[in-house]
Amino acid sequence: xxxxxxxxxxxxxxxxxxxxxxxxxxxxxxxxxxxxxxxxxxxxxxxxxxxxxxxxxxxxxxxxxxxxxxxxxxxxxxxxxxxxxxxxxxxxxxxxxxxxxxxxxxxxxxxxxxxxxxxxxxxxxxxxxxxxxxxxxxxxxxxxxxxxxxxxxxxxxxxxxxxxxxxxxxxxxxxxxxxxxxxxxxxxxxxxxxxxxxxxxxxxxxxxxxxxxxxxxxxxxxxxxxxxxxxxxxxxxxxxxxxxxxxxxxxxxxxxxxxxxxxxxxxxxxxxxxxxxxxxxxxxxxxxxxxxxxxxxxxxxxxxxxxxxxxxxxxxxxxxxxxxxxxxxxxxxxxxxxxxxxxxxxxxxxxxxxxxxxxxxxxxxxxxxxxxxxxxxxxxxxxxxxxxxxxxxxxxxxxxxxxxxxxxxxxxxxxxxxxxxxxxxxxxxxxxxxxxxxxxxxxxxxxxxxxxxxxxxxxxxxxxxxxxxxxxxxxxxxxxxxxxxxxxxxxxxxxxxxxxxxxxxxxxxxxxxxxxxxxxxxxxxxxxxxxxxxxxxxxxxxxxx
Ligand code: DMJ
Numbered sequence: 001x002x003x004x005x006x007x008x009x010x011x012x013x014x015x016x017x018x019x020x021x022x023x024x025x026x027x028x029x030x031x032x033x034x035x036x037x038x039x040x041x042x043x044x045x046x047x048x049x050x051x052x053x054x055x056x057x058x059x060x061x062x063x064x065x066x067x068x069x070x071x072x073x074x075x076x077x078x079x080x081x082x083x084x085x086x087x088x089x090x091x092x093x094x095x096x097x098x099x100x101x102x103x104x105x106x107x108x109x110x111x112x113x114x115x116x117x118x119x120x121x122x123x124x125x126x127x128x129x130x131x132x133x134x135x136x137x138x139x140x141x142x143x144x145x146x147x148x149x150x151x152x153x154x155x156x157x158x159x160x161x162x163x164x165x166x167x168x169x170x171x172x173x174x175x176x177x178x179x180x181x182x183x184x185x186x187x188x189x190x191x192x193x194x195x196x197x198x199x200x201x202x203x204x205x206x207x208x209x210x211x212x213x214x215x216x217x218x219x220x221x222x223x224x225x226x227x228x229x230x231x232x233x234x235x236x237x238x239x240x241x242x243x244x245x246x247x248x249x250x251x252x253x254x255x256x257x258x259x260x261x262x263x264x265x266x267x268x269x270x271x272x273x274x275x276x277x278x279x280x281x282x283x284x285x286x287x288x289x290x291x292x293x294x295x296x297x298x299x300x301x302x303x304x305x306x307x308x309x310x311x312x313x314x315x316x317x318x319x320x321x322x323x324x325x326x327x328x329x330x331x332x333x334x335x336x337x338x339x340x341x342x343x344x345x346x347x348x349x350x351x352x353x354x355x356x357x358x359x360x361x362x363x364x365x366x367x368x369x370x371x372x373x374x375x376x377x378x379x380x381x382x383x384x385x386x387x388x389x390x391x392x393x394x395x396x397x398x399x400x401x402x403x404x405x406x407x408x409x410x411x412x413x414x415x416x417x418x419x420x421x422x423x424x425x426x427x428x429x430x431x432x433x434x435x436x437x438x439x440x441x442x443x444x445x446x447x448x449x450x451x452x453x454x455x456x457x458x459x460x461x462x463x464x465x466x467x468x469x470x471x472x473x474x475x476x477x478x479x480x481x482x483x484x485x486x487x488x489x490x491x492x493x494x495x496x497x498x499x500x501x502x503x504x505x506x507x508x509x510x511x512x513x514x515x516x517x518x519x520x521x522x523x524x525x526x527x528x529x530x531x532x533x534x535x536x537x538x539x540x541x542x543x544x545x
Contacts, residue, residue, distance in 0.1 A: 089195060090525060094152030099470060099519035104151050106477070106486070107512045110503060111148070111156050113484030114140050120167060126485030127501040135176040135185075138168060143184045144508035146191040146538055150526070151516055164189075165200050170208050173230040178215040178223055179247035184505060186212065186254045187538035193261060194541055202261055209258045209267050216270040220297030221277060223248045242291040242300055248274055250313040250535050252321050257540045275321065278314075279331050286339030287346065287362075288314055305362040307343065308374025308422075313535045315339050316383050320532045323390060326544045336387065340396060343380075348399070351425040351433040356409065357402040358425050358434075371425040378407040378419075378448040382455030386528060389459045404456055407449045408468050410434065417475035418443050418492040441491040442500065445480055447510030447537065454518045458528055469518045476511075510537035 095101040110126075118124040121131035122139035141160045148156040186208055193201035214234040215223035224234040225243045236243065255271035258264075277297055278288070289303035290310035307315060318336035322329060347359050349371060359377050361370045384400035410419040413434065422440035426432060450469050457465040479497060480486045486507055490498035514537060517526060531539040 110485040143505035147513040182251040183536040187534040191538040218294035222294040285342030287342040382452030450514040
């Protein structure tokens with residue numbers, strides 16, 4: 001429309017009559033107006049399109065609250081969880097305060113004793129300075145190597161790394177426990193690989209994973225308990241036809257991570273099939289008997305139901321697998337929510353006279369309630385708090401806080417400030433809420449209580465949990481520290497407990513790692529939005545799916 005002005009020269013323009021010039025002006029004005037109208041109509045159309053697109057995108061957000069309820073449809077969108085990029089891996093720079101420094105000194109003391117007296121063997125007997133063998137896999141080194149890394153102990157880490165690289169082999173003709181080797185050795189190697197990106201760790205993990213796969217060769221796919229790594233064969237334990245429920249359901253985080261890291265889905269497929277199979281078995285409101293037959297694929301009817309020994313980490317791995325896979329596998333969340341409701345209905349009771357909340361058991365055969373709680377059960381408050389932080393109901397957190405306090409009292413009740421292996425509760429006493437039988441009064445310096453303290457501290461920021469951890473750490477220092485390391489004790493009720501002369505690998509792998517993290521000023525040093533921690537305290541990255 002502006003053409004007339006451009007192409008008409010001055011001379012010709014001057015020759016036009018006033019009327020002709022007015023017509024040209026009018027044409028230009030009309031053209032310009034039409035152009036402006038056309039432009040405006042296009043902009044408003046785009047705007048409408050954009051608005052309707054954004055309305056469509058937001059539509060599924062209306063269902064966000066579904067996350068706290070059992071979700072039946074796998075297609076419901078979930079909150080996105082971000083894969084950890086290599087440049088986002090945490091950098092561990094060592095202790096930052098006196099308490100962390102004290103824990104590092106404990107780790108160094110234990111490591112030095114093990115190095116001098118049992119290097120390359122599974123365990124140290126820290127009183128006599130002898131070695132103890134279990135699987136002949138240098139268990140203490142492999143299990144505690146990522147703790148050295150997290151504590152910033154570069155010298156110890158390098159010593160261990162060299163041993164793994166040069167000495168760790170899986171070719172011995174020897175039976176090992178499938179679950180223990182998976183959580184301690186495979187889990188340890190995978191954490192070290194994730195943090196360092198050193199392929200040597202992944203190569204070792206893959207070799208081990210290949211050999212452990214023999215466990216799945218049962219008729220049902222439910223793993224056998226024992227694997228001969230050298231021969232690549234597997235079988236049930238000598239004393240039974242059954243596998244332990246918590247054992248067969250506590251390998252999935254590790255096998256999945258191995259698949260993701262090695263690009264071989266076979267590991268994840270075999271382990272995930274076990275969870276799926278168990279998902280379809282009948283249960284008591286989500287609660288499972290502690291034995292399962294790898295031939296038939298069925299639970300042992302009327303076996304004990306407990307969140308302690310042989311049951312515990314079944315529940316832990318339901319939640320953690322759901323988190324590891326970016327909240328995309330809905331039946332895991334369903335099973336977890338149903339089970340925790342089952343815990344509330346059948347296992348959670350209050351003691352007398354103080355009404356302390358505790359988790360009891362249903363006895364084998366009769367299913368009668370037994371008011372006893374293993375120290376192992378003290379993993380539960382941490383797991384409940386983790387679920388709550390990921391959108392699960394508020395009463396899960398209330399239960400976590402109450403159980404945390406009960407677990408604390410199982411320590412505080414004794415002159416050693418250490419907890420026994422098992423605590424019994426009274427349901428109708430007027431004087432004592434809890435008591436310890438002599439046969440149950442030992443301690444292996446287990447991690448579950450300090451593990452839960454760390455979860456509670458990271459997820460709430462409440463420093464009371466740090467104070468409780470510090471009190472327990474004093475108990476370890478005063479009663480369990482011996483010249484070559486830290487020893488299990490026979491009786492927490494005695495101020496002069498008999499020393500059992502055994503340092504469990506989980507004391508370095510888990511107990512000291514959780515204490516170190518608990519005392520960190522930066523409570524997100526290992527961020528629970530980015531990591532799931534396996535049952536042996538080895539951090540593994542969370543994936544998108
Ligand atoms: C560890 O080996 C693991 O935490 C396992 O799941 C349970 N028992 C010990 C520590 O108590």
